[in-house]
Amino acid sequence: MKGELNPMEANFMENLNLTIDGNRLWNRLMAFGKIGEGDNGGVTRTSFDQKDIEARKFFLKLLEQADLSPYMDAAGNIFGQIIGKNPELPAILIGSHLDTVNSGGRFDGAMGVLMGVEVLCTLKEKGIQPERTIKVVSLTDEEGARFDYAFVGSTALVGTEGSGKLKENLAAATDKDGNSYLEAMKQASLEGEYFNEINPDLLEQAQLGKNDLKAYIEVHIEQGKVLENKDLAVGIVTGISGGEWAEVTIMGEAGHAGTTWMKERKDALTAAAECIVAIEKIAQDNIGSVATVGKLEVKPGSSNVIPGRVDFTLDVRDISNERREKTVTQIYHSIRTIAANRGLGCEIRQVQSLSSVMSSPIVMKAVKDSLQELQYPVYELPSGAAHDAMVLGELTDIGMIFVRSKSGISHHPDEWSSFEDVALGCEVLFRTTLKLL
Template sequence: MNLGNLAYEKLEALSQFTDSGEGITRLFLTKEHREASNYLREIMEKAGLEVEMDNIGNLIGTYRTSKNTDKTLVLGSHQDTVKNGGKYDGALGIILPIVALEKCIKDGIELDYNVKIVSFGDEEGVRFATTYLGSKALAGTFTEDLLERISEEGTSLRDELINFGLNPEAIGECRLKENVTAYLEIHIEQGPVLEHEDLAIGIVNAIQGSHRYQIDIEGIAGHAGTVPMKYRSDAGIGSAEVMVEFTNYIEKLDGIVATFGIVELSPGSINVIPGKSRFTLDIRSLDNNLIASSVEKFKEIVSKVAERRKLRFKVENTNIAPSCECSSRIINMLEKSVEDIGYKPFNFPSGAGHDAQEMKNLTDMGMLFVRCKDGISHNPLESVKSEDLEIASEVLVEFLKNYN
């Protein structure tokens, strides 16, 4: 069986660990997280790796060279998904390194450095409305206030870590202490560029920055039939006005996108004027200054609408991931690996955020993208070709053999 088919088979096996419903739902610190980690532990150990789980729920498989060195290359991605997501987002970047490293070990190729393959417990940020918890811990950027983040179920991150059998007080010890010389992440593109270019793989040269906010707007709930429109303090209409006005503003700009992904109205009855509204904003660009100025414009719009409609509001930042460039050293090595298997390198930026952004705080980082059908991701229709997985695996094997 070639590496692409082997990776595809393991990805299918990993996809069985999901909550009920359409697509894949595997959230941080859940039964599905534990089951997926048990499976990944099994295949890591079969590949010859030493395996441990740290106190943020990252599963780490380690290859130790016999050479006298502490130099370590880190490979990885995230095991968690969005709700009703696909089989390959995150998972691909765990399975392909296992397959490629196992190939090197079986072929008797001894690397001159150590390797760690990481299955990050949380990247998507679904349960606690903040992203990259796993990579923040490894990179040393995790802050204690994150332990007080509240889940959708009303429990704190601190309590959920304890329930999972982990020690939240020891998260500071998760920071990698080895001489980490680089971090490389393999990921599906989550967009249509590679498919339009008719390419199986692409090298990432930069990652868009992203800011996330949670906005609470409060008015006065009332009877839908007895309160005239001009006397209302309608939190729902106020939120809608903010979203439409800010969208109109963003659509006039180039190089930036904004998404209102969650909208909740309370009390949520057909015959009651909404007294409370909560919604989220996700804003992204390669230009950090453009994000900053757009956020200020958003706050200005919220304030203006709230004043006119007699509403109270709160805008809370839940995550900031600045845009960043990938390491030229890693890009050059990926280009050589692509050329070594007979392909022409193609470089382009990532529109999505990744654990690589946090790992850049620790070491040089790079990314390799794999084509996905129709550019679809965060969706049960997410799909990859085993032939593309084979090409990506070959590139990774070459990278491992030649990395220095």
């Protein structure tokens, strides 16, 4: 584990003449990686679980120590800030998330949040009081790992679903032990100072107005191999693919595996299998779309009983909203047809649907100018993975910077970005922020 600079890295830093403190950022990142760390090195902090609460407390303390006036909103989003000379001007927001998937990595989310802190700390140390307010945010539940419901914090800030709809969805979302999202939030609100602001009944209070923000900027690991293949540490994100998430139920009839003739069967699993193959084919035909069935539950789930019911998840993404809608429509039609042809029932429940968002040309130009200042190659790429920036795109201009992921691995204990790449990513973020302030 790298906590200190080796001579090669020290050389790199010197040559680059970094404004930010790469070592401080790295040490904080590694310290966060200890919260929720398992035996295999994987990090588990799912929303409002014990480790997520611990990370929130750690983050609040960090913001206090850095004199960044922390506060929490009704959705549990945690902010730090430097108030600008003209606080009525729309603010710059930098952020990401501190929650992880089960046994995920140290970099996904935490890196972007801590880079925001590093930018604000650097501004303070340089005695720069910006014209407009600058904030760093850790957004509640980006991953959706515990309750299968993601982007809670950013959705509350945008309020696009209406706070009533969001509350409804949170009430319906439960973890594997049957705890509801709302209950988990209420429980977290009892954790004392700052936490008592969490209030699922008043989520509308977290909503921001159109004039509150000038831009939202997020640095994230790439979670792919594009930058690695190009031998580049950082890249400018052009846009983020939207997605459609749904749950499908196929209803057949359970029956004895030995006594039910083939022509009499209403096997929910063979129907589901046909659906899954059809889903793959439709996505293959609509080039640019990707579709995944990642979870399947077979009931009653016995080796000698014909499956009577199958539930499976569906995840469809595409940078083109039009093409994604076409793919989704074809998939839903295909599922209904397959079920009907086999005389089975089916139900499709849309869980979440998010439009693709393009990065703001203003933010992209600020990133590009920063890279050129550093005499670093400018490279642009789209994001196939979803991020809070996609949700916040409905509220304000957004921009993202990707940092190279080793072997493209993410959501895994082996997730890794090098010290140099992280430091450079943060330096680009700092310079980008200065240009936007």
